[in-house]
Amino acid sequence: MTHAKSMPPLSFLDDEGRPAGLIIDLWREWEGATGIPVCFRLTEWQNTFTLIENGGADVIGGLFYSPERAMKLAFAGAFVEYSGSYFASRHLAVRKVRSEIDEPLAVVMGDYAVDYLRDNERDVRVDYYPSAEALFYALERGSVSFFLMDTALAEWKLEQMGERSRFLWMDRAYERDLQPAVQRGRDQLVMLINEGFQNIPAERKEEIISSWIPQEGESSLRLWDILGLGAAALLVGFAMFIFTRMSRRPKLI
Known part of the structure; x- marks a missing residue:
């Protein structure tokens, strides 16, 4: 085998x-x-x-x-069952939806992602790498900020390299x-x-x-998790602001 x-x-x-x-x-x-x-x-x-x-x-x-x-x-x-997903560096992911990212998309030659892009997203600019190791080496050096790969493989490698906080899951391409x-x-x-x-x-x-393969929700922090946490923080901050303003109002006797 x-x-x-x-x-x-x-x-x-x-x-x-x-x-x-x-x-x-x-x-x-x-x-x-x-x-x-x-x-x-x-x-x-x-x-x-x-x-x-x-x-x-x-x-x-x-x-x-x-x-x-x-x-x-x-x-x-x-x-x-196995899936492939888009990942992007944090500075891209938190500011844009996937279709608006104009950076080249990195993929591994021979991977199913190549066939998927050819059949579904012909307009995407693609950078090809000979192996996953070559792609992640380029990522570590700052040459890759947007890539499509098997979801579990990408999360495994990002965790191993200590890059999970710098790259976010954006969207599932296929399962x-x-x-x-x-x-x-x-x-x-x-x-x-x-x-x-x-x-x-x-x-x-x-x-x-x-x-x-971790179950859904046990893997890396997603873009929407980040946004959700941010929204929650804003709500808490707003509530504290209102509470503070109300507590400072003069009391009627």
Whole structure:
């Protein structure tokens, strides 16, 4: 099984160089359900497609379906919902709605975000980066202030880099199912993959998913949270102002 080596929380190499993440845990569960050993081969995301083409791997652990990908890949059943979102630096996010931001939008080459923008937002200026690591390196240096990426990956990396307070979630672009995929024509392998995941109890799947992806409201502070807190502060301040003025009025005897 191949997947990305730096795409937390889906898949990554931990501090000791071992595969870890949501995709890894789900496939380990599949291994237990089928009795078929799974070898993990994590690499740059772009290389996963090459490995499938040249026989270096049997399956990409999980990705979004697209018509372009389906020209070369056969997809198994969905096993987890995943989303992609727009993020912007605080100075952009608190002053503008997403459609008014004129900064270039950073995306990772080979990511589903590229297909999404091509099909839905052709007028957006896009800067392409070879990997998520390259994009976040540019972000840390101040070259990126607006980007579209898998929601959980972006929040994971922003937290890790200490940038969560500087960048805000703005809007969800898409929410779709992740599906394993193999080389076209390998229909028996698709059936085997589906059978294995069907044999994993739903409660166990949910336990694994929730351990890696926080529930809505548990992740980073959103733009509307900021605005809501600001509005609340203004209301409290206004109430205190009125109370102070009333307390200073002369009393009638």
